[in-house]
Amino acid sequence: xxxxxxxQILLITxxxxxxxxxxxxxxxxxxxxxxxxxxxxxxxxxxxxEPEGFQEVEDIANSGxxxxxxxxxxxxxxxxxMVTKQTMxxxxxxxxxxxxxxxxxxxxxxxxxxxxxRGEIMEVVEDMGETCDLEVLIxxxxxxxxHDKLPTVKEAITDLSVSLNARIGRNRFSIxxxxxxxxxxxxxxxWSPKLDSISNVFPKLTSGGITxxxxxxxxxxxQFGKKSLLxxxxxxxxxxxxxxxx
Amino acid sequence: xxMNQAWKKQGINIRPGTVITGKWHRKRYVIKRRLGRxxxxxxxxxxxxxxxxxxxxxxxxxxxxVEVNVLKSLGKVQGNRLGPSLLDVxxxxxxxxxxxxxxxxxxxxxxxxxxxxxRHGQEWVGAFMLQLLGDLEHLHKAxxxxxxxxxxxxxxxxxxxxxxxxxxxxxxxxGRSIKEYTEFYxxxxxxxxxxxxxxxxxxxxxxxxxxxxxxxxxxxKGPNPKAxxxxxxxxxxxxxxxxxxxxxxxxxxYQSSAQMRKxxxxxxxxxxxxxxxxxxxxxxxxxxPPSNRSTWKEGGGIMLLAIVFYLSSLLLPY
Numbered sequence: 001x002x003x004x005x006x007x008q009i010l011l012i013t014x015x016x017x018x019x020x021x022x023x024x025x026x027x028x029x030x031x032x033x034x035x036x037x038x039x040x041x042x043x044x045x046x047x048x049x050e051p052e053g054f055q056e057v058e059d060i061a062n063s064g065x066x067x068x069x070x071x072x073x074x075x076x077x078x079x080x081x082m083v084t085k086q087t088m089x090x091x092x093x094x095x096x097x098x099x100x101x102x103x104x105x106x107x108x109x110x111x112x113x114x115x116x117x118r119g120e121i122m123e124v125v126e127d128m129g130e131t132c133d134l135e136v137l138i139x140x141x142x143x144x145x146x147h148d149k150l151p152t153v154k155e156a157i158t159d160l161s162v163s164l165n166a167r168i169g170r171n172r173f174s175i176x177x178x179x180x181x182x183x184x185x186x187x188x189x190x191w192s193p194k195l196d197s198i199s200n201v202f203p204k205l206t207s208g209g210i211t212x213x214x215x216x217x218x219x220x221x222x223q224f225g226k227k228s229l230l231x232x233x234x235x236x237x238x239x240x241x242x243x244x245x246x
Numbered sequence: 247x248x249m250n251q252a253w254k255k256q257g258i259n260i261r262p263g264t265v266i267t268g269k270w271h272r273k274r275y276v277i278k279r280r281l282g283r284x285x286x287x288x289x290x291x292x293x294x295x296x297x298x299x300x301x302x303x304x305x306x307x308x309x310x311x312v313e314v315n316v317l318k319s320l321g322k323v324q325g326n327r328l329g330p331s332l333l334d335v336x337x338x339x340x341x342x343x344x345x346x347x348x349x350x351x352x353x354x355x356x357x358x359x360x361x362x363x364x365r366h367g368q369e370w371v372g373a374f375m376l377q378l379l380g381d382l383e384h385l386h387k388a389x390x391x392x393x394x395x396x397x398x399x400x401x402x403x404x405x406x407x408x409x410x411x412x413x414x415x416x417x418x419x420x421g422r423s424i425k426e427y428t429e430f431y432x433x434x435x436x437x438x439x440x441x442x443x444x445x446x447x448x449x450x451x452x453x454x455x456x457x458x459x460x461x462x463x464x465x466x467k468g469p470n471p472k473a474x475x476x477x478x479x480x481x482x483x484x485x486x487x488x489x490x491x492x493x494x495x496x497x498x499x500y501q502s503s504a505q506m507r508k509x510x511x512x513x514x515x516x517x518x519x520x521x522x523x524x525x526x527x528x529x530x531x532x533x534x535p536p537s538n539r540s541t542w543k544e545g546g547g548i549m550l551l552a553i554v555f556y557l558s559s560l561l562l563p564y
Contacts, residue, residue, distance in 0.1 A: 078429055093308055111307050111345060114270055115335040119318070122311040130422050162434045166423035166441035 004095075005133040006088055007035040009220050010080065010160075011060065012153055013141035014042045016053030017213030020184070023056065026217040027064030035221060036091055037064025038083045042149050043072050060213070065091070073149060076156040081163040084136065085129070092128045096121060134164060135172045135229065137220050139185065142177040143211045154198060161195035172229060178216035185219045191229040258288050258303060258346065266292070266301070266348065268336030275301055275350065282398075284413055285426050286310065291353060298355075299333055300412075303348035307337075309415075310347040312425075316390075316417040317351065323388045328381055329414040330354055354410050356403040360459050366407070368484050371456065372514050374402075374409050375488065378455075379507035381411070382448055386420070386503060391443035393418045394426045395451035397458055418443040430454065430464050436471045439498050446498040449506055453495040456485065487517040 009030060017023050027037045041057040054070060061068030066087050071079045097109045100121070110118055138157055142150070157175065164171045172191045175198065180186030189198055223229070260266075264277045275292040282289045287304030304310050317332040334350040356362075363370050378400075385392060394416025401412050416426035424432075424441045433439040433450040441447075457475075458464060460482045468474040475496055479489060491509045500506040 077435075089308065110311075111337070111347075115311070115314070115337065115347065115349075118307065118311040119315045122308055123315060125308065126312060159434070163423065163441050166434075166443075168422065 004128075005135060006091055007135045007224055008066065008084065008087060009035055009037045009064070009137050009139055009217065010084060011037065011039045011139045011141070011213070011217070012042065012076075012080075012156075013039065013057070013211070013213065014044075014146050014149060015051065015141075015143070015211060016056045017211050019179075019210045019212040020215035021218070023214040023217055024059045024063040026214045026221075027060045030217060030221045031063065031065040033221060033224075035064075035224060036066040036087050037061060037217065038066035038087050039064075039068040040076070040079060040083060041068070041070040042076060042146075042153070043070060044149075045072055045074075047072075056213075060217075064217075073152045076152050077159040080156045080160050084160060084164065088129050088132070088134065089125060092125050092132070096125055096128075130167055131169045133170045133172075134167075135191075135224065136160075136164075136174075137223055138173065138175045139216055139220050140175065140177045140188070141211060141213070143179070144209055157198065158195055165194065174223060174229075176216075176220060176223070178219075179210055179212050183219070184212050184215040191226075258305070260288075260290060260303070266303075266338050268334065268348075269339050271334060271336050273334055273336065273350075275299070277301070282413075284415055285394075286313065286415060287348075289413075292350070294350070298353045299350050300330065300353045301348055301350045303338065303346050305346055307345075307347040310349060313415045314349050316414050317349070319388070319390070320385075320414060320417070323384055327410075328385055329411050329417075354401050354403055354412055356401040356410070359397050359400050359402055359409060359455070360462065362402040362407070363459060370407070371459070371484065372488070372510065373407075375452075375456065375510050376507060377409050378452060379503045379510065381409075382445070382452070382503040383507065385417075386445045386448070389420050391418050391420055391424070391445065392416065392448045392451070393424045393443065394428055394431075395448050395455065396428050396431045397455055398428075400455070420444060430458070433496075433498070436467065436475065438472065438475075438496060445502055446495075446500060449495040449500050449503060450498065453479075453492040456488070456492065457482070460484065487513050 030037050037060060039057045039061045041054050057070060058068045067083050067090070069079050069083055093110070100108050100110070110121060113121070140146075140150075140153055146153075161171070161173060171193055173189070173193070173195050174191045175188040175195075176185040177188055178185045189195070260277050260280075262277055262279055266275045266277065267273070273294060275294050278291040278293060278298075280288060281291050281300060284302070286306055286309040287302050289300055289302045292299055292301040302310070302313070314332065314335050317329055320328045321332060330352040332349060332351050336348060338346045338348055340346070357365070359374065363374075382392065392411070392414070394413070399411060399413040400409050402408070403410050416424065418425045420443050422443050424443050424447060427434075427441070429435040431451040431454045432441070433447060434441040438450060439446065457479060461478060465474070465478060476493065479485065479492055479496070485492060488510060491506060491513055494500055494509075495506060
């Protein structure tokens with residue numbers, strides 16, 4: 001079987017968009033191009049209720065074929081890695097279910113199979129999740145209200161690379177924030193296998209007043225076709241370049 | 247999307263008295279009460295044909311299947327009961343769009359580790375360390391790592407007291423990425439190593455489990471996580487004979503559980519020898535000068551003697 005590459009956008013935000021096209025629409029486009037969109041909504045520690053507009057968090061993920069979760073700051077690290085991994089499993093399971101339908105007929109999916117026989121199928125799904133390559137573009141909302149949450153976001157992102165770099169498959173991460181100075185999104189870190197170099201970059205992020213979530217997702221999708229990603233993947237194919245291991 | 251739903255509503259509330267009938271094997275289970283809630287699914291005490299069992303149920307069939315795979319593999323590790331034994335795997339169809347996957351396992355009735363030690367005494371600490379390390383050695387030899395090793399996933403069953411594992415959902419094949427973890431017990435969170443499944447991952451968590459007994463509310467990571475851990479460890483007088491071993495486990499210096507188990511045994515043995523010497527001293531000279539050993543200055547002598555006597559009787563079967 002050919003080893004595939006899973007593509008994900010991980011959007012970290014604390015509110016709803018107020019500029020540009022509907023983010024659910026751009027998330028649908030992303031999904032149609034094989035990129036799953038996960039959304040994590042971050043609450044302040046003293047927020048007891050979900051603020052208005054947080055429905056959008058769930059809507060974007062639903063349209064983008066990903067998962068959404070609303071969390072307090074301190075739960076961010078664990079949530080980020082769980083959402084990313086669960087979405088990988090979900091995407092792979094989606095492929096496997098399609099294959100099953102081709103072999104066994106249109107009505108077949110995992111739940112229709114006897115529990116005793118599910119085991120082998122899930123073993124394949126797990127194997128694929130462990131060994132496939134993964135590209136994650138992290139999209140951080142840096143509108144004004146996110147300002148005091150950025151240190152936690154940074155920690156969560158570093159922690160994500162600890163989790164994912166324990167996998168057998170290769171990873172590529174890149175980080176963008178929005179709104180950018182003159183553009184919808186601004187590059188923080190270009191495609192790279194590790195995320196331990198972000199400490200210096202993060203404090204410099206400036207916060208703005210608008211939240212163009214829709215356009216940001218649209219721009220993020222383009223970054224998956226960029227030459228820098230292809231180059232970084234090709235470099236890694238050279239022997240001895242596999243630094244993520246050992 | 248289906249998985250999305252499952253992710254959000256992880257808990258299912260089933261009222262006591264509800265009868266769950268399996269779709270495939272047609273067995274009937276009467277729900278008694280909720281035992282706990284895991285990362286995936288909820289565990290209930292149930293009754294089938296007059297016998298109690300634990301039933302874990304979730305909307306997420308895929309994750310449940312993964313756990314069943316682990317339980318089946320552990321069942322194949324010969325001569326050792328590493329997890330609860332698996333009794334049944336089935337689905338519960340409430341209606342056309344409410345389907346749940348469940349599995350039934352042996353019900354282990356006992357006390358949480360911390361409560362047991364509080365009630366029955368510190369001398370059990372060493373005994374449980376040895377039991378856990380022995381089981382981990384078997385698990386690691388079979389090619390697995392426990393992963394989500396924490397007090398909540400352990401229970402002490404009585405007569406004879408033995409620590410058993412109750413939730414093996416995080417068990418991961420060696421060499422892969424840890425499937426499930428809890429930050430406080432995860433060396434990645436403390437910056438003390440990777441999340442790659444290897445024996446030393448579990449040994450770090452094991453050290454944290456015994457540390458938590460004395461810090462029930464846990465503690466913050468602080469600006470220097472490694473220093474925090476060592477400081478907290480050094481502050482626990484009850485752990486001082488194991489301090490060196492636990493420190494090595496935190497640092498990832500043990501390659502296998504067997505190696506750590508051996509050194510724990512040695513530590514216990516040394517403490518016993520020292521205790522005997524100390525006793526002889528106090529017996530012959532009424533005004534015996536205080537021993538040079540810093541460990542004795544802190545006056546844990548009598549308790550240590552008790553530990554040692556208790557353990558020496560326990561060690562015989564090993």
